[in-house]
Amino acid sequence: MRxxxxxxxxxxxxxxxxxxxxSILHRVSGIIVFIALAIFLILLNCSLSSAEDFQRVQxxxxxxxxxxIFWGALTGLAYHAVFGIRHMIQDLGHWEELDSASLSAKVGFGITVVLSILAGILVW
Structure with missing residues (x-):
């Protein structure tokens, strides 16, 4: 019977x-970091081909x-690193309960905001 x-x-x-x-944003940030890496490698390859191309990339x-884009890539990298460390700590058996997992996620978001502001200062 259905x-x-x-x-x-x-x-x-x-x-x-x-x-x-x-968790969902950690996966999205991994995709952002992967795409940004491709863009950075293309720019690096172009800048190393000749002096004129270096000036153009500059x-x-x-x-x-x-x-x-650089700021977004740095923010994605910061988020991915912070929450990757969080996931590794959870793999070790810590922060698995709902309360501690929620708290560690909130702390991770806070750390990412601080790192994103620092990345903005670095870029601009």
């Missing part, structure tokens, strides 16, 4: 816990959109 279960496909009505948000670095 039971009809209610279906809720509207994710905007679902309230995710902070630990789920942290000119790119003065553009706001490129600075914003």
């Amino acid at each position: 039971k009809e279960r209610p279906k809720n496909l509207d994710l905007s009505t679902v309230k995710f816990p902070i630990t789920a948000i942290a 000119g790119y670095l003065d553009m706001f959109i490129v600075e914003f």
